Amino acid sequence: MIGVIDVDGVPATAMLGMRDDLRAQMTLTMAKKTLVRRAWKKAGLSTDELDSLLDGVKQPMLVHSDTLNAFQMFAELDKTRTGRPAKAGDVAPNDIIVEKGPTTFPPGPIVGEFNSVGIPAKIEKGKVAILKTVTAVEKGETISADLGLMLAKLEINPIEIGLILSGAIEGGIVMPAADLDLDLDGFTVNVKTATSGAFNLACNIAWFTTETIPALLSKAAGEALSVAIEAGVPNDETIPILISRAHSRMLALAGQVDSSALDDELSNALGAAATVAVAAPTDEAPAEQAEAEEEEEEEEEEASFGGLGDMFG
Numbered sequence: 022m023i024g025v026i027d028v029d030g031v032p033a034t035a036m037l038g039m040r041d042d043l044r045a046q047m048t049l050t051m052a053k054k055t056l057v058r059r060a061w062k063k064a065g066l067s068t069d070e071l072d073s074l075l076d077g078v079k080q081p082m083l084v085h086s087d088t089l090n091a092f093q094m095f096a097e098l099d100k101t102r103t104g105r106p107a108k109a110g111d112v113a114p115n116d117i118i119v120e121k122g123p124t125t126f127p128p129g130p131i132v133g134e135f136n137s138v139g140i141p142a143k144i145e146k147g148k149v150a151i152l153k154t155v156t157a158v159e160k161g162e163t164i165s166a167d168l169g170l171m172l173a174k175l176e177i178n179p180i181e182i183g184l185i186l187s188g189a190i191e192g193g194i195v196m197p198a199a200d201l202d203l204d205l206d207g208f209t210v211n212v213k214t215a216t217s218g219a220f221n222l223a224c225n226i227a228w229f230t231t232e233t234i235p236a237l238l239s240k241a242a243g244e245a246l247s248v249a250i251e252a253g254v255p256n257d258e259t260i261p262i263l264i265s266r267a268h269s270r271m272l273a274l275a276g277q278v279d280s281s282a283l284d285d286e287l288s289n290a291l292g293a294a295a296t297v298a299v300a301a302p303t304d305e306a307p308a309e310q311a312e313a314e315e316e317e318e319e320e321e322e323e324a325s326f327g328g329l330g331d332m333f334g
Contacts, residue, residue, distance in 0.1 A: 022085065022086050022087075022089065022090060022091055022094065022189060022190075022191045023083065023084070023085050023189065023190050023191075024074070024083070024084045024085075024091065024094060024186050024187070024188065024189035024190070025074040025075060025078060025081050025082070025083060025084070025186070025187045025188060025189075026049070026081070026082040026083075026084050026098065026184045026185060026186055026187065027077075027078040027079060027080060027081065027082075027185050027187050028051075028080050028081075028082050028184060028185075029078075029079035029080040030180065030182055031182045031183065031184070032105075032182070035103075035182065039101045039183070039184055042101075043097065043098075043101075043184070046086060046088060046089055046094075046097060047084050047085060047086040047089060047094065047097070048084070048085045048086070049082055049083070049084050049184075050082065050083045050084075050085070051082050051083075052081070052082075052083060054075060054081055057071070057075075057081060057083065058071065066190075070190055070195050073188065073195050073197070074187055074188040074189075074190065074195065075187070076187070076188075077187065078187050081187075082184070084098070084184075084186070090191060091189040091191045091196050091201055092201055092203060094186065094189065094201075095186050095189070095198065095201035095202065096203075098183070098184045098185065098186045099183075099185075099186075099202075101183040101184045102181055102182070102183035102185065103178075103181070103182060103183055104178030104179065104180060104181055104182070105178050105180050105182050106169060106172065106173035106178050106180070107164040107168070107169035107172055107173070107178075107179050107180050108164075108166070108169055108180075109164070109165060109166035109169060110163060110164070111163070111164045111169065111179075111180050112161060112162070112163055112164070113158040113159065113160055113161065113162050113163075113164055113179060114160065114179065114180065114181055115160050115179070116156050116158070116159050116160050117156065117157045117158040117164075117172065117177065117179045118154065118155070118156050118157070119140050119151060119154065119155050119156075119157050119172075119175065119177070120151065120154050121151050121152065121153050121154045122150065122151055123145065123146070123148050123149075123150045123151075124142075124148060124149045124150060124151065124175065125148070126148065126149040126174075127147070127148065127149070128144045128147065128148075128149065129149075131149055131174070132144065132149055134167075134171060135149070135151070135171055137167065138157070138165070138167050138168040138171050139155065139157060139168075140155060140157060140171060141153060141155065157172065158179075164179075185198070186198050186201065188201075189201065220232060220233065220236075224236050224237060224240075246258055246259065250262055250263065250266075272290060272291060275287055275290075275291055276291060
């Protein structure tokens with residue numbers, strides 16, 4: 022895998038540090054464009070491919086790796102990107118924006134220096150403050166020496182330096198840098214979303230796999246319990262629910278009978294149920310409340326496993 026890097030503007034000290042960090046993964050060779058073209062032709066490679074790699078490159082450096090593919094190499098080289106203060110004659114790579122707000126500078130001549138380069142400033146609460154957000158330099162414009170100095174004082178380093186990959190050729194395929202810059206975070210989110218959707222679909226069509234069987238068994242167990250309760254089938258799981266339901270219905274029926282027909286135990290039970298009903302924020306009668314609870318249980322059981330409509334909206 023061979024690529025071309027543009028190292029224009031990278032300080033020599035920074036270059037040495039970057040090369041040391043990357044030496045174990047790739048080989049970096051500095052050469053003039055003329056020498057690169059001669060070596061390229063001698064190797065029997067297409068000059069058209071080289072021209073596409075050198076397009077827009079001011080100071081080329083060849084990069085070669087036997088262990089990394091083009092995407093991995095771009096990711097490693099992208100880590101070397103950093104910003105440096107602007108110098109006279111530098112071209113703004115993007116709009117350079119100075120935000121409104123206070124600075125750390127005390128009152129002094131610096132206020133006039135900011136205003137002289139188009140950054141409105143004044144003294145506020147004993148500190149120099151930028152009055153409004155301004156675009157100090159638009160993309161493609163040349164940065165003056167005075168403006169570069171004031172931007173540096175604001176700790177704005179707009180000039181990006183690093184071992185920036187212009188493009189690479191692997192297996193005879195030329196890949197520009199724009200094609201190598203992958204959104205790995207977005208890709209991860211898409212994979213997770215697709216996995217979740219596939220799992221939901223597989224469960225809804227009862228597709229038996231190692232991943233879906235636990236969910237399908239859980240769903241089946243819930244539905245079996247619901248059927249057993251409605252059918253009045255007694256077992257260890259249903260008896261507590263059936264007794265609770267019968268007790269609620271018994272109290273509801275007792276509440277409709279004349280109090281003289283009730284014994285003390287049943288009257289006390291009705292009184293306790295009435296106290297609970299008053300304390301609870303509801304106006305439903307015991308019978309209506311019991312029916313509502315049953316309906317809610319059934320709805321929860323039905324909604325425990327959404328249909329295809331839930332997945333696709």
